[in-house]
Amino acid sequence: MRSARRRITCAQVNEMDLVVYLETLGYKPQKIKGCNYWYLSPLRIEQTASFKINQQLNQWYDFGIGKGGGVIDFAMLYFNCSVKALLHSFEGTGLITPIEKSFIPPPESRIEITATEPLYLFPLISYLDKRGIDLNLAATYCQQVRYTINGKIFFGIGFKNNSGGFEIRNVFFKCSSSPKDIKLFRNGYATLSVFEGFLDFLSFLKLFDGTVAAQTDYLILNSLSFFEKHLDFMKTYSKVFLYLDNDKAGKSATDIALKTGPAFISYSGIYHAYKDLNDLLIGCPLPTMQSPSDEQGKT
Template sequence: MNFSNHNMTIAQAKTLDLINYLAVLGFKPSKIKGSDFWFLSPLRVEKTPSFKVNQKLNCWYDHGIGKGGNLIAFGLLYYNCSISELLQNLSHTFSLQKPITQHANEDPKRTYKIQILKEEPLASPSLLRYLEQRRIPIKIAQQFCVEIRYALNKNTYYGIGFKNDLGGFEIRNPYFKTSSSPKGITSFDNCSNEVVVFEGFIDFLSFKATTKNLPENSQDFVVLNSVSFFERARPFMENHQSIRLFLDRDETGQNYTSRALSLSTKYTDESKLYEHYKDLNDWSMNCGKSAKRHLGRKL
C-alpha cells in the first residue's frame, strides 16, 4: 500500500495493521496468546506487559491507563498531534517503510529489536530540513545529536539520534519517532545550582536555540525522554536549588508538573510561557523571533 503522493484518509488509516505499525515504531510483543498480542506499553514505562492488541479486531487497550481504540486513537496519544498531522505522518511512514508481518507461531523475542549500526555527524538533507522546519539551528542540533543508521527486522533506516545516559537513543526523522534500548533520561551536569527540565529533546534543542547567547555552562539540564521517567530523574533534579520545568501542556505533562510543585518549592512551572501551545517547540515555531525575546526576559 503506497500513499506517497497524498495523505491517506481516516478510512485508509483504519485499515492499517496495528501490530505492523507498532513494529515499524520499534515495539515488539512480549507474549502472544491466540489473537492477543501483549506489549510493554508504548505510551508509558512499565515492567509487566499490559498493552494488548487484538489481531482480529485490530484494536488496542492499555490496562494501565484504561484507554484503547483503533490505530488512529493510538497515534493521537503517541504523537500528541492532530488527526491531520497523524495522517500525514502515516502517509510518509507507509510509503517509505514496508510493514512487518508477524505470525502467531513466531517467537516475539526474535523480531522487532532495533540494532544501532552506525553513528555519524548529522548530514542527510531530509533530516536537516526537518530540523529547519522545527526552527532548530543545524549547529545546535549537531552539538547534541548524531545521525543514526539502524536495523529493524532486516531493514535499514536512519534518523536523528539523541543519546541517553544509559547509551540508548531517542530517534526521530520527519515521519516517525522510535527509540533503542536501553531507555532512560539524558542529563547534562555543568555544576550549576539550577536545572532545566524537558520531556523531549526537541524542546531541549528549542530552548538552546532561543537562549544561545547565555554562557554555555550556566545551567544543568535533564531531558526525561518520557515523562514517566520523572521519578528516575528526581535525585539529579533535586540536587539543585532551582528546578525549572518546561513540560508539555497536555494533561499528562500538567499532572506531572502539579505533582512536582507539591513535592518541593524548588520546582517552578515554566510552561505558562507557552500555555496556548502543545509544548516549547510548538510555541517557538509559531512565535518566531518573538519567542527569543520572551524567553530571554524570563531568564
C-alpha cells in the same frame, strides 16, 4: 482564503526518479552498469548488492525477495504503509513530507544501531529545519544514526542518552533504541532545567541560548516515566525549572513536582497556547521571546 490541498495521484508519485528518491533516503549505488543501478537492498540486510533500479524504465527489483515495481511499490514496502497513507503524505511542493508518527516495533522486533556519523542527509536536515532547529545546533548534541528493524534499514536523527541508547527522529517515525534512559548535562550550576524530549531541549537553546535562562544544568527525560524516579535527584538542586508539555501527562507531572516543594518552578506558561517549546519555536518569532528568569546562580 486558504487554498485546497493539492491531490497527488499514484501516477504522479511513480514519475519520481527512483535513483534520486533513494538518494534522498541515504542510499547510494554500489555499482552502475549502463542504466542499471545496483544497491545493497534498503528492504533487508545483505552483503552483496542485489537491489537493481533500471533508471530508463524507472523500475526496481530486489532479487533477494523476488519483488519489484515503481516508487509507490517501493515506498509502501519501505515504510510499511498503505497507498492512501503514502499519498496523503505528499504536500503541494511535490516532496514527500509524511506526518510524523510514533513507531512502536512489534515485541519480537529490535531496533539495532548499526552506524553513527555527523548529520548530512538532506531529509533529516530538512526535518530539523521544519522544526525550527538549525544544523549547527543539532550537530552539537545529535548524530545521524543508521538503524535496522527486522532487517530493514532506516536513517534518523539520534540523541544519545546516559546509558548509550538513542532517541531517534525522522520525518516518519519517533522511536528509541535500548537501553532507554535520561540525558543529563552537568554544566556546573546550582539550578536545573527539565525537558520531556530533546527537541524541546534544542528549542529552548534556540530561544534562550546566550541568556541567563540558559545558565543551568539540563535534564532531558526522554520519557515522562522517568520523572518521578528522578525527583530525589532533582531536589539536590537549589531550583528546578520545568518545561514540560501542556498536555494531561505533562501537567500532571508538573503538579506533582510543584507539590513537592518550592524549589520547583514551572515555565510552561511561557508557551501556554502551545503544546510544547518546539511548537512555540515554530509558531512565534524569536524577538517576542523573553528570558524566563534571571535568578539562576552558578556554583
